[in-house]
Amino acid sequence: MSLKDGNSSEAPAPPVGEGAASIDRLTPVLERFRVQASLFHSGPLCGHQVFDAKPGRGFLHVLRRGEMELLHGQGPHRARTHLCEPTLLLFPRAVHHEFVNPPVDGSDFTCATLDFDGGARNPIVQSLPDFIALPLEKIDGLAATLDLLFAESDHVRCGSRLLVNRLFEVVLIQVLRWILDHPEDAHVSQGMMMGLSDPRLAKALIAVHQAPDADWTLERMAASAGMSRSAFAAAFKAATGTTPAAYSLDWKLNVATSLLRAGRSVKQVALDLGFADAPSLSRAFRRRTGSSPREWLTLHQGAAG
Structure with a gap:
């Protein structure tokens, strides 16, 4: 299937922070x-x-x-x-x-x-x-x-x-x-905070942050930002240093660590975050952290003690 970003022109990005004051990004x-x-x-x-x-x-x-x-x-x-x-x-x-x-x-x-x-x-x-x-x-x-x-x-x-x-x-x-x-004054060049500084990207990031269980495709994230897929993907990578798909998965896994620390079972966390089952969560978790959810939780609890 061909992309139909075609010759549609994107509106220039507003200055950092402008237009985002009414959005709760934090x-x-x-x-x-x-x-x-x-x-x-x-x-x-x-x-x-x-x-x-x-x-x-x-x-x-x-x-x-x-x-x-x-x-x-x-x-x-x-x-x-x-x-x-x-x-x-x-x-x-x-x-x-x-x-x-x-x-x-x-x-x-x-x-x-x-x-x-x-x-x-x-x-x-x-x-x-x-x-x-x-x-x-x-x-x-x-x-x-x-x-x-x-x-x-x-x-x-x-x-x-x-x-x-x-x-x-x-x-x-x-x-x-x-x-x-003022990300530049704070020497912030890439990452979530830089993405949230862009009013268009912030809309997509907030949507992902509020609904980590959703299936965040490139098309859906770009639509949240009001941008074409190609323009959104390029702006997102420049601001955050990663792709929309990788960011969405990382956010799910970060939320998973929070839920695990709160006492949720691996099975329940998988259901809460939209994974097909507990093994799917465990595989994604191990690829990102090098350990299974249970191994990670044991290490975390030992370090906290």
Whole structure:
């Protein structure tokens, strides 16, 4: 069968972020793959602090005051960044990093760990760089959240730690919103977040995220985006770094890991996600992860313990 994309001309792509403001691009992802923040420090940091890489563990640091050197990565990828203004530091995945502050009167920080559901396979984690530094003034609306976060983290009151943890999660959502509208400034070049930054591709991605059990053919995804098949396939590959079919399958399998962790049986997960049967899910799962669903779950539970 010949494709009839023919000579039909595609409308030029709108600027990144334009036209997508009314579309909720984050909720379908965050509802499937939650993130939990946990405050571990608020106040001055003097001298040299080391934050070791732990699988599945991210960090969100807020430099409130001061000047410091940040060392991140190891070996040939080790880099140094000088910070001299209030800055938010996001490490979405396990990356070794160090703070070098003056030995006395060090910089003032409020810091939390981030545990992303799915760890390194979390779709958000997979689509972000190892490290993002954002001056606080860049993110509209962030100041009000941080004012409340700092007020709670600086004083011990009933429920303050729980509230601070939730506020850190709000901060993360605000940062992710900013990244969707400014992917280049965040050094995001490919992946889910880049795809969601394109208003046309976002429509198809949201549809896939909301209905992982559906049969997402190229034709169906392109129709969701309002594009021809060839134009959609090319734009999708350029933005996400993968094909529509591979993305749809990867999303199914990522959701499968979430359901397995929640206690669903392999058979039920297969039914929930539109696989023909449990063996079909197991074969696809092994091709992508190198282990069966049960083997993967055993490894995950052992690592969590």
